Amino acid sequence: MTPFIIASLIKIALVFAVFMTTLAYLQWIERKVLAHIQSRVGPLRVGPHGLFQPLADVFKLLTKEDLMPSQVNRFFFLLGPFLAVSLALIPIAVVPFGPHITIFGYQTDMQIADLSIGVMFILAATSVGVYGIALGAWASNNKYSLLGSLRSAAQMVSYELPLALAIAAALLLANSLSFREIVDNQGGYLFGFIPRWHVFQMPFPQIFGFVIFLISGFAETNRIPFDLPEAENELVGGYHTEYSSMKFACFFMSEYANMVTTTCVATLLFLGGWQPLFPAPYSNWVPVALFILFALLSLNFAQNPIRKGDKYSFPVITVLMVVLAVLFAVPALQPYITPLFWFCSKVGALLFTFIWVRGTLPRFRYDQLMRFAWSFLFPLAMLNMLVTALFVALFPGKGR
Amino acid sequence: MNPSLPSIPLSWYLLLSAVLFTLGVAGFLYRKNIITVFMSIELMLNAVNLSFIAFAYQWRQVEGHIYAFFVMVVAAAEAAVGLAIILTIFKNRATLQIDDVDSMKL
Amino acid sequence: MDTVLFIVFAAVAVACAVNLILQKHPISSALSLVGVMGSLAVLYLLLGAEFMAVTQIVVYAGAVMVLFVFVIMLLNTGQETGGGKSWFAQVAGLPLLLAFIALMGLLICGPLMPRLRAVQFGSWHGGTARAIGRAIFTDYLLPFEVTSVLVLIAILGAVVLARKEID
Structure with a gap:
């Protein structure tokens, strides 16, 4: 009993630290990627290559004046951001990052809690997440806030249907609600080289399901092209118009946390979690090769004469990449960090897609948004699930 | 799990269910806002669900859960229709006080 | 625990x-x-x-x-204004509620109830999604379908009622 509690506490501390750092740096990465999409350079002043920008942002948000508008319901005004951020941080507890491992003779999962109903748990946490936005916006006694929160709730409820149907179709293939079993079900390869992820898995590949999930994920996290709840040219700031300083940071953080959770769930349900892209003997060397490639690239960039002013950042990055490559080449470490590498690179690719879409697409109009959900996405998701069910019933695989 | 602590008898769950049900009835009787009255009904349904699930535990049968599941579905349907009715009442009479809605015609 | x-x-x-x-x-x-x-x-x-x-x-x-x-x-609508309570609820409400809960307590703790188990977390794993799904889609299929029709009717009812608001 006691080792279990100690291990859980260590895992919680680790996941929390990594998750919070990810949230802070995700925002930096988003600004950088957007800047490069728009031919700018992005944050560059604080620290080498702007790397300490998140730190500066945190200090800025902490030290700003904490405004409390005069005609608000104080209790609910404070409860709103609190609920939003705490409910957004909960789902990461059931996300598995890697397989079952043994550290110093103690067997554990790379996951805080392996619930037998993990998928439902995440659905529950996200469905309750709307309270934070709704309460905060209603309590701030501002018509723009209320409009934003009404839009947000209608949008989240509408897009939850195709989201849940896409998840249900993937669950039909997995035959389980536990994330660990779902990922274990996606191990192995078709014809020896196509990974048996749910996107590719027979009898009915979940390509449509994956796309539907991603689109609904954009809407659930209030991201462009579906960021109507905070459309700044119509609603000032949407539901967080009246919020400043840490309370605003709470809403901001919850949005990014929701984004990370959505991409994690997409990775686990459709992209095989930590299952590698190539069969095992080769896949263990992919991270090594990749990091050596990165090292060479940054060495190449370091010699660019434009970067005379900054003599250190690229050589440091090169050394870092070489160290990482060496770490991934140690056979004793490989069973621990290679799955983590695959999981993180899939999540990272999806997060990049989120930012990429934000840099590329314009915003939908509100009626277009609703029509798209109800008359296109929902029937498609329904059809996808029915066809999947039919195929699963016609070709029962192992364990059904 | 921990043998040093006494475990809870199932009757406590049933008592809790009874207390919640009574509180629901009290809310139903004493409150004057239609929405609050409606929420008291939901509270009573929840209390009944708790006793269904407690009895499922007692008899080790999943049927109690199925009953509670159906209660939930019916409660959801009821909430949808009930809130639509409340919206209509508010539109027609501009009040949510239950005593003000006392005549058949406007 | x-x-x-x-x-x-x-x-x-x-x-x-x-x-x-x-x-x-x-x-x-x-x-x-x-x-x-x-x-x-x-x-x-x-x-x-x-x-x-x-x-x-x-x-x-x-x-x-x-x-x-x-x-x-x-x-x-803001806060609820107090307003006149019915005399029946004011006079008989509290005693009736207390009587009700006393009766329930007597029933639950009294001799009519069969011997109730002590609740031990983890001693019964019957409520899994698998068990409930199996029960709903085999033994209780007809009630399940009837409920889905009921939900459909409720959706239609809500749409019809809320539609008046728009026009």
Whole structure:
């Protein structure tokens, strides 16, 4: 009993630290990627290559004046951001990052809690997440806030249907609600080289399901092209118009946390979690090769004469990449960090897609948004699930 | 799990269910806002669900859960229709006080 | 452990239920009801009903109560004015409620009840999604389909009722 509690506490501390750092740096990465999409350079002043920008942002948000508008319901005004951020941080507890491992003779999962109903748990946490936005916006006694929160709730409820149907179709293939079993079900390869992820898995590949999930994920996290709840040219700031300083940071953080959770769930349900892209003997060397490639690239960039002013950042990055490559080449470490590498690179690719879409697409109009959900996405998701069910019933695989 | 602590008898769950049900009835009787009255009904349904699930535990049968599941579905349907009715009442009479809605015609 | 959990969450449930009745503003009542539902979900977990616990959160807290909260926000009627209570409720309400709860207590703790089990967390795993799905789609298929028709009717009813508002 006691080792279990100690291990859980260590895992919680680790996941929390990594998750919070990810949230802070995700925002930096988003600004950088957007800047490069728009031919700018992005944050560059604080620290080498702007790397300490998140730190500066945190200090800025902490030290700003904490405004409390005069005609608000104080209790609910404070409860709103609190609920939003705490409910957004909960789902990461059931996300598995890697397989079952043994550290110093103690067997554990790379996951805080392996619930037998993990998928439902995440659905529950996200469905309750709307309270934070709704309460905060209603309590701030501002018509723009209320409009934003009404839009947000209608949008989240509408897009939850195709989201849940896409998840249900993937669950039909997995035959389980536990994330660990779902990922274990996606191990192995078709014809020896196509990974048996749910996107590719027979009898009915979940390509449509994956796309539907991603689109609904954009809407659930209030991201462009579906960021109507905070459309700044119509609603000032949407539901967080009246919020400043840490309370605003709470809403901001919850949005990014929701984004990370959505991409994690997409990775686990459709992209095989930590299952590698190539069969095992080769896949263990992919991270090594990749990091050596990165090292060479940054060495190449370091010699660019434009970067005379900054003599250190690229050589440091090169050394870092070489160290990482060496770490991934140690056979004793490989069973621990290679799955983590695959999981993180899939999540990272999806997060990049989120930012990429934000840099590329314009915003939908509100009626277009609703029509798209109800008359296109929902029937498609329904059809996808029915066809999947039919195929699963016609070709029962192992364990059904 | 921990043998040093006494475990809870199932009757406590049933008592809790009874207390919640009574509180629901009290809310139903004493409150004057239609929405609050409606929420008291939901509270009573929840209390009944708790006793269904407690009895499922007692008899080790999943049927109690199925009953509670159906209660939930019916409660959801009821909430949808009930809130639509409340919206209509508010539109027609501009009040949510239950005593003000006392005549058949406007 | 489960003793502590039961006491804590039973206390939270009762406190939230009392708060539901006492609060003057409907939105406080609605949030108290969400609190009751959340703590009941924990109690369901203690009773081995994991699927029902999550369904409770998804359906009640995530869908039904969101609907309530939004109707309250939309109408924004403010606080409830006291107003005349019916003489019957004022005179006989409290004694009747106390009598009811005493009767329930007698029934539950009295000799009519069969011997009730002591609740041990983890001693029964019957409430899994698999077990409930199997029961619903085999033994209780007809009630399930009837319920789905009922939900369809409710959707139609809500649409018809709310439609008046637009025109």
